[in-house]
Amino acid sequence: MCLAIPVKVTEVLPGDMAKVKLEGVLKVISTALIDDIRPGDYVILHVGYALTKIKPEEAQRTLTLIQEASMGVAP
């Protein structure tokens, strides 16, 4: 039930709403739970609400760590 998914914000709308793109389909969601949304941001979408922003640097860091772990290097 909490299977929320990452979606890209394409447009910020008034009243704490935003347009997002989900598999090519546009959808209007509420961003009332987070601050400072900009077009191009990725957010985790759950039951019509953006729960949190995805941090691109941390996403990259995780992938690097996973790569390293697979080689037996990382902590």
Add this chain to the structure above:
Amino acid sequence: MKYIDEYRDGRLAKLIADRIAALADAARSYCLMEFCGGHTHAISRYGLEDLLPANVRMIHGPGCPVCVLPIGRIDAAIALAARPEITLCTYGDLMRVPGTNRSSLLEAKAAGADVRVVYSTLDALRVAETEPEREVVFFAIGFETTTPPTALALKTAIAKGLGNFSVFCNHVVTPAAMHHILESPPVRKLGSIKIDGFIGPAHVSAVIGTKPYELFAEKYCKPVVVAGFEPLDVVQAILMLVRQINDGRHVVENQYIRAVTRHGNDKAQAEVANFFELRESFEWRGLGELPLSGLRLRPQYAAYDAEKRFSMMTPRGKDNPACECGAILRGAKQPAECKLFGAVCTPDTPMGSCMVSSEGACAAQWIYGRFREKAPQANATRVVT
């Protein structure tokens, strides 16, 4: 899709699983509970258990709100929906959950009750707005991820003066459940389970942060790794847990740094605190009454609280005695150990809640695991189509 596909690389998952196998001490076993249904789903769907060495075992926890909702609350919702003035709005997952005598909201709807599936609380508000002559009740369930959307719906309803909107609140809180799995005497009595570490929920933690698990990790000396829902996230988290256990450490680590911080989402937490307070006790299917584990509306919002507004009663529902959901939710049994599994209980004909939601342990096992599993005896007559 971005932020999904990168975390589904099967080759990498295999390599990490090899690391796990290399690190796992052959002389001991590692019993890891994934609290969350989202992880159960990922583990089954991607066959992650097959990648792991035999001494690293995953135990499915009670982390699906559909599965842990006690049958009496379903019965209460069905009774409410039967009232002619009421429109009951709810998430689709709840429609087929069996109540007493296998009644369900779906059946109630077929019998004429006004039950509507909504994707979001925003939709429920829209119904209340466009049909002011109806009493619109939102049947709210979920852990900390779904509670903020309910809080915002209340906020909007109040701002818009929607006097015909109310909430039947069944929200529950995660840390309390984790605590009780380890602590509560009935749970201990009913089947003691060895747990060496926890995979903490992904999106619940996006809201509450990793901090609430710190005390937990300290108190019970169990490592917790908060992890995302993609297969690479899960195997990396297992690796992190194995390392902690090997090192004799028990701290909270965060694998899901791209979405989760230590403090979580303050704004969401504030909205929730504004509208909800802890109940002294709330019943969980399979776990019994757990103190301070569920939420209700604060008294100042009584007008929006369906339980008060419609003087709702929660009947003592009767579970199907053969259904093993309770033991499965405590991590004490596997789905295939239930006599009904696959024989009479399937996702199309669910006998218990664990088979309803796609995150339920039984459904995950049925959909993704049934061809792998050695058919247990009770299921020998099962027709595999």
